[in-house]
Every structure is written in structure tokens, then in C-alpha cells.
Amino acid sequence: MNLLELYPSSFDGSFEDYRAFMRSVLIKGSYDGMLKKLTGYKGMYLCQQPKECWTLKFDQFEGIFGMVLVEVNEGFGTFYLYYFPSPDEPLLDKCSLSEALVAHDKDYREKIRSFALYPELLEQFCIGSLSLHVTMASQSLLLFYESVLRERVYAKEGVLTKDKRYVIEPEGLDKDVPSFRLLLPIMNFLNTTLSRIATEAPSYFELFKKREKSMMYDGKGVFTCKEDAPTLKLFIALGYGDDSFDSSMEQLLMGRHVEVMHERMSLNAFLQKAPWYDLSETPLGSIARTSSRGVKPKMVVVTGFLGSGKTNFLQNYIEYETEKNRFVGIIQNEIGKTGLDGKLVDYDYSLVEMDEGCVCCSLAGQLRAGVNTLMSKTYPDTILLETTGVANPFNLLSELHELEDVVDLEAIVTVVDGCSALYLAEEYTIFLDQIRSADVILLNKVDRMHEEEIVAVEQFLYENNRCAKVIRTIQCDVHPHTLSNALHATTAQIASLVAEEDEVIHTHLHDNLSSIKLSVAHVLNKERFESYLQHLPSTVFRVKGIVQFENEPTQSVVQYVNGTYEFVAQHEDQVNEMFLVYIGKHMDKLYLQAPV
Numbered sequence: 151m152n153l154l155e156l157y158p159s160s161f162d163g164s165f166e167d168y169r170a171f172m173r174s175v176l177i178k179g180s181y182d183g184m185l186k187k188l189t190g191y192k193g194m195y196l197c198q199q200p201k202e203c204w205t206l207k208f209d210q211f212e213g214i215f216g217m218v219l220v221e222v223n224e225g226f227g228t229f230y231l232y233y234f235p236s237p238d239e240p241l242l243d244k245c246s247l248s249e250a251l252v253a254h255d256k257d258y259r260e261k262i263r264s265f266a267l268y269p270e271l272l273e274q275f276c277i278g279s280l281s282l283h284v285t286m287a288s289q290s291l292l293l294f295y296e297s298v299l300r301e302r303v304y305a306k307e308g309v310l311t312k313d314k315r316y317v318i319e320p321e322g323l324d325k326d327v328p329s330f331r332l333l334l335p336i337m338n339f340l341n342t343t344l345s346r347i348a349t350e351a352p353s354y355f356e357l358f359k360k361r362e363k364s365m366m367y368d369g370k371g372v373f374t375c376k377e378d379a380p381t382l383k384l385f386i387a388l389g390y391g392d393d394s395f396d397s398s399m400e401q402l403l404m405g406r407h408v409e410v411m412h413e414r415m416s417l418n419a420f421l422q423k424a425p426w427y428d429l430s431e432t433p434l435g436s437i438a439r440t441s442s443r444g445v446k447p448k449m450v451v452v453t454g455f456l457g458s459g460k461t462n463f464l465q466n467y468i469e470y471e472t473e474k475n476r477f478v479g480i481i482q483n484e485i486g487k488t489g490l491d492g493k494l495v496d497y498d499y500s501l502v503e504m505d506e507g508c509v510c511c512s513l514a515g516q517l518r519a520g521v522n523t524l525m526s527k528t529y530p531d532t533i534l535l536e537t538t539g540v541a542n543p544f545n546l547l548s549e550l551h552e553l554e555d556v557v558d559l560e561a562i563v564t565v566v567d568g569c570s571a572l573y574l575a576e577e578y579t580i581f582l583d584q585i586r587s588a589d590v591i592l593l594n595k596v597d598r599m600h601e602e603e604i605v606a607v608e609q610f611l612y613e614n615n616r617c618a619k620v621i622r623t624i625q626c627d628v629h630p631h632t633l634s635n636a637l638h639a640t641t642a643q644i645a646s647l648v649a650e651e652d653e654v655i656h657t658h659l660h661d662n663l664s665s666i667k668l669s670v671a672h673v674l675n676k677e678r679f680e681s682y683l684q685h686l687p688s689t690v691f692r693v694k695g696i697v698q699f700e701n702e703p704t705q706s707v708v709q710y711v712n713g714t715y716e717f718v719a720q721h722e723d724q725v726n727e728m729f730l731v732y733i734g735k736h737m738d739k740l741y742l743q744a745p746v
């Protein structure tokens with residue numbers, strides 16, 4: 151790496167040298183238009199007087215990122231990284247009470263620009279650090295990022311208002327910020343700037359992790375560790391140049407007790423797809439690969455267990471996008487979906503159905519073929535990939551990454567039926583993997599739940615995926631905009647780290663899930679049919695299909711999920727083959743009779 155391009159003066163490792171070096175990186179980055187496209191960078195402000203610090207803006211983030219050099223020690227310059235949330239963004243609810251107070255100060259926005267002057271900003275809102283080591287002799291650079299996955303702080307005695315009401319219960323959470331997620335854009339920007347200057351990927355790249363305890367403060371403001379609240383700290387090291395980085399890494403890791411993270415379909419693989427690692431996405435490359443319209447369609451993967459509400463999600467998504475004159479393409483691969491997409495007939499969209507089978511077990515190029523077919527028909531702004539209710543999205547990850555030349559993977563959205571969540575967690579491992587792989591979890595059917603149940607399920611979701619954004623929904627009514635704010639499919643991979651080390655990827659076969667389809671030859675008596683549904687074996691989790699009831703003018707779609715059911719009248723002009731698809735455990739061993 152030619153460091154002189156970045157820093158032509160002599161570098162003797164002083165505080166001022168490190169500060170000037172980083173200033174030079176930031177300025178170089180801000181003149182590179184392609185960086186904006188690659189990293190979502192929108193601009194920066196260099197505050198030089200009276201205390202130098204820098205603030206940056208990124209797409210998708212309402213708040214402002216900050217960076218300041220705090221010390222130079224044994225050849226490492228340590229920069230603290232900050233995220234100052236906007237006073238009206240939802241993330242502020244996750245910040246501590248004292249941070250929220252600061253954010254509502256009338257001069258808050260003004261102060262951010264020169265945040266290094268204000269202890270109340272410097273002491274709060276920190277999301278991690280970057281240690282930088284510059285070696286002019288070997289023209290090498292080492293960057294070492296540290297951040298906790300989530301910074302959680304508990305209030306031991308709770309927090310009371312003046313009139314003695316708790317705003318935070320004793321031992322309750324005061325702060326719960328996804329620090330690592332917030333660090334990604336700033337890291338992406340700095341690394342991509344360096345890779346583009348060096349015109350090469352880092353020659354050294356390693357990930358480490360360490361389990362730590364969260365913090366708790368008492369009534370006197372004294373902080374201690376909370377024994378029963380572990381958190382994960384992540385470290386990312388990357389080096390440019392010919393150095394082996396062994397001795398610098400040894401120095402950095404001394405006394406830290408970190409573990410190297412294994413190569414898996416995890417953060418490691420994900421980061422290697424980042425624009426600073428995978429330089430195939432050069433300006434020329436990326437232009438050549440985009441479509442005639444100049445942008446790749448977004449892809450949103452929709453997962454969720456049987457009957458959780460995925461179809462509702464599709465309906466709403468198409469509706470919102472159509473209002474904005476955006477066109478949606480859908481790739482579906484549903485067990486027994488035949489004839490059931492009637493629900494979506496009123497909408498304008500393009501549909502590609504993949505072969506009968508299960509996306510979770512074998513895709514073998516099917517997905518790419520599906521995308522190609524869709525794009526040859528129309529050019530959608532968004533492609534929704536609806537997986538089957540028994541698909542394991544982890545099995546999709548490698549296939550999805552291979553599609554990155556044609557689509558921008560936006561998020562994995564997992565729809566969770568709140569009413570069945572805790573039951574499913576006990577019974578089906580795939581359900582847990584669906585949760586762990588999500589960037590966004592729609593906690594659906596909250597209209598059928600009490601507040602305490604919702605909170606319990608939210609807690610369970612949090613325990614299984616600390617990174618995903620959880621949104622309470624009824625009929626999956628959520629605006630696509632809310633999803634795009636969910637950080638571009640980064641957390642799926644991070645979530646997989648938090649899950650217990652478990653190398654087995656489950657498929658529906660692990661859970662003994664299968665389906666059977668029975669024809670329904672007769673018109674049905676509604677009461678008898680309801681009684682039939684009420685007496686189905688508990689191993690049958692989902693039934694759907696089309697039937698005709700006596701004395702009713704149209705056919706009905708049957709929707710049965712774990713003991714609850716509804717019948718939705720079809721359009722008058724729709725007459726379909728009558729059938730029922732049953733999905734559940736050990737269906738092959740069950741002798742099911744069609745209703746009469």
C-alpha cells in the first residue's frame with residue numbers, strides 16, 4: 151500500500167500525526183463519488199477548532215455519526231466512534247434516560263457538530279472504538295474495531311418519578327442500543343475508502359469475539375457488572391500492506407481473552423462481501439452489472455412459520471408500493487399454494503412460482519432462474535421472495551449472496567405468529583432459525599394477544615435475535631419504508647453469531663414436517679366442517695385449501711393455524727378445484743380423511 155498517497159509528510163506516530171492521517175482518509179473519501187453509492191455515505195463536517203472532531207451522515211440513518219481521536223499509546227491511535235440519534239427517531243427509546251435528556255436539549259443538534267467540546271456528549275452515545283496503527287517503514291496499516299453487539303445497562307433499584315411511579319422497574323433495562331450495528335456504516339466507509347486508495351482488499355482480516363457482562367448502576371450511580379446479563383463483544387481486525395501484523399495483533403490482544411471466530415455462514419462471510427473486501431464491485435464493474443434502468447431491484451426475503459401471515463405481508467407491501475408507482479415481483483415456492491393466490495388477484499404484480507418442493511432443502515440454481523424469469527417479464531423495483539412456511543433461511547444465505555450481481559438484498563423479514571410463538575419454539579427448530587436469521591421480525595397477530603403475552607414474546611424474540619428490529623403488527627401491516635431502515639440485511643449474519651454455536655442447519659425434515667393434499671369431492675356442511683377442524687390431531691399445525699359450503703354462493707378459502715381458523719369467501723367468478731392441504735408433524739403416519 152502506498153501510504154504516501156494518504157500522508158505525504160513524515161509520520162512519527164504522534165497524536166497530531168494520527169489525527170492528520172485520519173483527517174486525510176476522511177477528506178479523500180469525501181471526494182470519491184462512488185463511495186457514496188457503495189457505502190451510503192452522505193457527507194461530513196470537519197470541526198477543527200477548538201477541539202478537532204468529525205461528524206458523518208449516512209443514508210438510512212436519521213442521526214449523526216461522530217469520530218474523535220482520544221489517545222495515542224504504544225503506537226496505536228485510538229478513535230472513539232459515536233452515534234447521536236435524532237431526537238425523534240425510534241432508536242432514542244433504546245438509549246438511556248440520561249441520553250434521551252441530552253438529546254432533547256434545545257442546543258443538542260448544534261452541539262453535535264463540535265461534540266468533542268461537550269462532556270455530556272462525549273460520555274454518552276459511544277458505539278465503539280477504532281485503534282489504528284500506521285507503519286511507514288513497511289507501508290502498512292492495521293485497523294482494529296471494537297464494539298458490543300448490544301450495549302445494555304440496567305437500573306438496579308429502578309428509576310422513580312417525583313410522584314413515586316417507576317419509569318424503569320428495579321433491575322429493568324435503561325439502555326439497549328445495537329452498538330455494533332451502528333458501527334457498521336462508519337466502518338464500511340473507512341475501510342472502503344482505504345481499499346479504494348490501496349486498490350486492493352485488506353491483506354489481513356480476522357474476527358474475534360468475547361462474552362462480557364452488561365452493566366448495572368445503583369441509586370448512587372455506582373456501576374457494577376450484572377452477572378445474569380451476558381453480552382457479546384466483537385472485534386474486527388484488518389490490515390493493508392505487506393506486514394504480517396503478528397506482533398501488532400499480539401500487542402492488541404494481550405489480556406483481552408478473545409476467541410477467534412470460526413468461518414461460517416456468518417459475519418465473516420458477510421463482511422467478505424463488503425465493498426472494501428470484495429473489490430469486484432468497482433465503479434466499472436458495478437455499472438456494467440446493473441440493469442438498463444441503472445439500478446438493481448431490491449430483494450426482500452419473507453420467511454415465517456406456517457400461517458404466520460406472510461401472504462398478508464405481500465398484499466400490504468404490493469399495495470404500498472403500487473401507490474408509489476413502484477412495481478413488485480414475487481417469487482413464491484409454497485407447499486400446496488396452488489389455487490390459493492386468489493387473495494392477491496386484485497393487485498398488479500408479477501409472479502414466478504418455483505417448482506414444487508422446498509426452498510429450504512435444495513435451491514440448486516432455481517432462485518437465480520426465478521429472478522431471471524421475473525426480470526425478463528418486467529423490471530420490478532422490488533422482488534419479494536416468499537419462502538415456504540417451513541423453510542430455513544440459513545440455507546438460503548449462500549444462494550442469496552450469489553445473486554448480489556443482479557439484486558440488492560435488502561432484508562430478511564420473518565413473520566411471527568405471536569399467539570403460537572412460544573409453542574412453536576418448543577416444537578420446531580426451524581421456527582427458531584427463522585427468528586435468528588431475521589433482520590426484521592414482524593410480531594404479527596397482536597390483536598389476539600394481551601399486552602403481557604406480547605411482552606413475553608418480545609423478550610423471547612430478543613433472546614434469540616438481539617439484532618433484529620421487532621415490529622408489532624396486525625395483518626402484517628407495515629410500511630416498506632420501515633423495512634428499508636432495517637440496515638440492509640446485515641444482522642442476519644450477526645444474529646447467527648449470537649445463536650449458540652450450532653453447526654447443524656435444520657431443515658423441515660429435522661422437524662418431521664410434511665404435507666398431504668386431499669381432494670374434497672362434496673359440498674360441505676359448515677358446522678360439521680368446523681367440528682372436523684376442532685378435532686384435528688394436534689400434530690396438524692396448518693390446513694389451507696378451497697371448499698364449497700352448503701347454501702353459500704361462492705367457494706371459501708380455508709385458513710387453519712394451530713387451532714384457530716377462518717373462512718374467506720372467494721370472488722364470485724372464481725371456481726377452483728376443491729382441496730385441503732394439511733401440514734404438520736409425521737403426516738405420513740397419520741391417517742387423515744377428507745371432511746364429508
Ligand SMILES: Nc1nc2c(ncn2[C@@H]2O[C@H](COP(=O)(O)OP(=O)(O)OP(=O)(O)O)[C@@H](O)[C@H]2O)c(=O)[nH]1
Nearest residue numbers: 456457458459460461462539594595624625709716
Ligand atoms: N387475528 C389475526 N389473524 C391474522 C393476522 N395476520 C394473519 N392472520 C390470519 O392468519 C391466517 C394465515 O395467514 P396467511 O397470510 O395466509 O399466512 P401465511 O404465512 O402466508 O401462511 P402459509 O402459507 O401457511 O405459510 C389467515 O387466516 C389470516 O387471515 C393478524 O394479525 N391477526
